[in-house]
Amino acid sequence: MNKQFSDNFKWGVATSAYQIEGAIHEDGRSESIWDRFASIPGNIKDGSSGAVACDHYHRWEQDLDLVASLDLNAYRFSIAWPRIIPTGRGAVNEKGLDFYDRLVDSLLQRGIEPCATLYHWDLPQALQDDGGWANRATVEAFVAYTDAVTRRLGDRVKFWITINEPWVVAVIGNLWGQHAPGLHDPSVAAQVGHHLLVAHGQAVPVIRANSPGAEVGITLNFTPAYPASDQLTDRLAAAQVDLFTNQWFLDPVFGRGYSDGLWHSFTANPPQIQPGDMETIAVPTDFLGVNFYSRSVVRHVEDSQPQFVQIPGATYTDTDWEVYPNALYDLLLRLHRDYGAQKMYITENGAAFSDQPDANGYINDEQRRAYLENHLAACNAAIAQGVPLAGYYLWSLLDNFEWGEGYAKRFGITYVDYATQKRTLKESGKWYGEFVRANLPVKV
Numbered sequence: 031m032n033k034q035f036s037d038n039f040k041w042g043v044a045t046s047a048y049q050i051e052g053a054i055h056e057d058g059r060s061e062s063i064w065d066r067f068a069s070i071p072g073n074i075k076d077g078s079s080g081a082v083a084c085d086h087y088h089r090w091e092q093d094l095d096l097v098a099s100l101d102l103n104a105y106r107f108s109i110a111w112p113r114i115i116p117t118g119r120g121a122v123n124e125k126g127l128d129f130y131d132r133l134v135d136s137l138l139q140r141g142i143e144p145c146a147t148l149y150h151w152d153l154p155q156a157l158q159d160d161g162g163w164a165n166r167a168t169v170e171a172f173v174a175y176t177d178a179v180t181r182r183l184g185d186r187v188k189f190w191i192t193i194n195e196p197w198v199v200a201v202i203g204n205l206w207g208q209h210a211p212g213l214h215d216p217s218v219a220a221q222v223g224h225h226l227l228v229a230h231g232q233a234v235p236v237i238r239a240n241s242p243g244a245e246v247g248i249t250l251n252f253t254p255a256y257p258a259s260d261q262l263t264d265r266l267a268a269a270q271v272d273l274f275t276n277q278w279f280l281d282p283v284f285g286r287g288y289s290d291g292l293w294h295s296f297t298a299n300p301p302q303i304q305p306g307d308m309e310t311i312a313v314p315t316d317f318l319g320v321n322f323y324s325r326s327v328v329r330h331v332e333d334s335q336p337q338f339v340q341i342p343g344a345t346y347t348d349t350d351w352e353v354y355p356n357a358l359y360d361l362l363l364r365l366h367r368d369y370g371a372q373k374m375y376i377t378e379n380g381a382a383f384s385d386q387p388d389a390n391g392y393i394n395d396e397q398r399r400a401y402l403e404n405h406l407a408a409c410n411a412a413i414a415q416g417v418p419l420a421g422y423y424l425w426s427l428l429d430n431f432e433w434g435e436g437y438a439k440r441f442g443i444t445y446v447d448y449a450t451q452k453r454t455l456k457e458s459g460k461w462y463g464e465f466v467r468a469n470l471p472v473k474v
C-alpha cells in the first residue's frame with residue numbers, strides 16, 4: 031500500500047460508557063434508559079445488561095495500558111450523563127466528573143489524545159420519564175450537561191463529539207423499539223431526531239467557550255445503499271433507503287435542511303421545528319465523525335417496502351453485515367465531493383466475528399484482521415483521491431455489551447472473558463499495533 035496517512039493522523043480505538051464501564055450504581059450514578067430497557071425481559075437477546083460489562087470503571091488503568099501497548103495516539107470514549115448529572119438536570123455529581131478527570135489525565139500521561147463523546151445513548155432515566163428527547167426541554171438539559179463536563183475537562187480534552195449516531199437513537203430506539211427507550215412511534219422518532227440535532231448545534235458554542243482550540247463535531251452512522259441491479263426501480267428504491275438512512279441527518283448538518291420526501295417515507299407528522307433551528311443545526315464544526323461498518327443492497331418490491339438482499343459468495347460478519355470495503359471508499363469520496371466535508375475522522379469501523387481462544391489461549395481472528403486491513407486500504411485510497419481523512423478509531427478496544435445483542439457479538443480487538451474479566455489481545459489487535467507503528471512518523 032502506498033501509504034497516504036499524514037504524520038499527524040490520529041490512530042485510535044473506540045469504546046462507549048454503557049458498553050464497557052459497569053458500576054451502574056457506583057459513585058452517585060443514576061439509572062439510565064439502557065439500565066431500564068435491559069431490565070425488561072426480552073429486550074436483550076441474552077438477558078444481560080451493562081450492569082457489570084467489562085468492569086472498566088475499576089479496570090480502566092489496565093485498559094489504557096492496552097491502548098498504549100499498541101502505540102495508539104488517540105482513544106475515543108464516551109461520558110455517562112447519569113454519572114455527571116444523575117437527575118438529568120440540576121446538581122452536578124463531582125464524583126462522576128472525577129472518574130473522567132482521572133481517565134483523561136492518565137491518557138495524557140501516556141501520550142494518548144482523549145476524544146470524548148458527550149452522548150452515546152445513555153440518557154438519564156429521569157429525563158425519559160419527562161418525555162426524553164421528544165421533549166424540547168431535554169435539549170436544554172443536554173447543553174447544561176455539556177457545560178458541566180467541558181468546564182471540568184475542556185482544558186485537557188481538545189477533541190469533542192457531541193452526539194453519537196442520532197439516527198440509531200431516533201430509529202432503532204424510538205421507531206423500531208429495539209434499543210432504549212423501546213418505542214414504536216414514527217412521530218416521536220422524527221421529533222427525537224430533530225431535537226438531537228438541535229442539541230448538537232446548541233452544544234457546539236458551549237464546548238468552544240469551555241475548551242478553547244478544541245475540535246468539535248458530530249458522529250453520524252452511514253450504511254450506503256446500493257441498487258441490486260441497474261434497473262430504474264432498484265435505483266429508486268436504493269435512493270429511498272439512502273434518504274432515510276444516510277441523508278436524514280447528513281443534509282441538515284451540512285446546511286441543506288431536511289430533504290423533500292423524507293418525512294412521508296415513515297411518518298404522518300414531521301417534527302415541530304422552531305425558528306432558527308435549522309441554522310443552529312448547521313453550526314460550523316471542525317470535522318464530521320463517520321461510523322462505517324457495511325453497506326446495504328436494495329431491490330424494489332412492487333407495492334411494498336424495498337427488500338434488502340444478500341450477495342451470493344460475499345463474506346458476512348457475525349452481525350450479518352456484508353464485508354464490502356469499497357463502500358467506505360465510495361462514501362468518503364461522496365462526503366468530500368458532494369457535501370464538501372472539510373475534515374473527517376472514521377470514529378468507528380470494525381466487525382463482529384465469533385472469536386474463541388484456541389488451546390494455547392490465542393484468538394486468531396483472521397477475518398477481523400482482514401476486515402481491518404481492507405478497510406484501512408479503502409481509507410488510504412480515499413486519501414489518495416484528496417479526501418481529508420485525519421484519523422481512524424477502530425471499534426472496539428474490548429469485546430463489550432452490544433446493545434440488544436448483549437454479549438453475544440464480539441467487536442473487540444481484545445477478547446474479554448466475562449466470567450473472569452481477563453483481557454486477551456487478539457491477533458487482529460497485535461496486527462493493528464504493527465500497522466500503526468509502520469505508519470507513525472519516524473522519530474528523529
Ligand code: GCO
Pocket residue numbers: 046049194195198251321378425432433441
Ligand atoms: C454503533 C455504536 C456502537 C456499536 C457498534 C457495533 O455504531 O452502533 O456506536 O456502540 O456497538 O457500532 O454495532
